[in-house]
Amino acid sequence: MAHTRLATALSAVLMLAGVAVAAPASAASGPLAGTWTSIDTDGSNQTLDIMGSGGHVYSxxxxxxAATSACNGNPAMITGxxxxxxxxxxxxxxxxxxxxxxxxxSRLTVSFVHDSSTDTLTDDFGIVWQREG
Incomplete structure (x- = not known):
């Protein structure tokens, strides 16, 4: 029981710190799971890792x-x-x-529309994401 509480607390701390917590190797992959890539409107490279079984929630x-406007050209990461x-x-x-x-x-919302016929995602900015692999 103490190990479970410690693992839960550690996962929460890591998530708050912005550190990715990998899903267990035995977790099934949902239809949107995978690595997606795109080119931002400023020409920078973007990667989107979607993990989980796809029930209704993904990590x-x-x-x-190179997040030009948000981070003055430095890299940026959104986790959630x-x-x-x-x-x-x-x-x-x-x-x-x-x-x-x-x-x-502190919180930012980004939406992606999945086109199953082309297996692409299109975000709120009109950027099209391609699945890798």
Missing amino acids: MIYVDD PGIVDGDVLVMNGTLTCLPGGNVFR
Whole structure:
């Protein structure tokens, strides 16, 4: 029981610190799980890791290698859950500027629409994401 509480507390601390907590190897992958990539409007590279079984909630990590407006050109990371509603995946996470981990915004919402015919995601900014692999 104490080990379970310690593991739960440690996971919560790591998530608050912006550290990704990997899903167990035995976890099933949902239809949106995987690594997605895109080019931002400023020309920077973006990666979106979606993890989980896809019941209705995923764990998500969004990385922009040069967040021009949010982090003055430094990399940025958004971590948080993604909630599925039909073909829309809504991420609600914390934006952190890297290196250093300075939180830019406490919570930020980004939506992605999945097009199953092309297996692409389109975000709120009109950027199309391709699945890797």
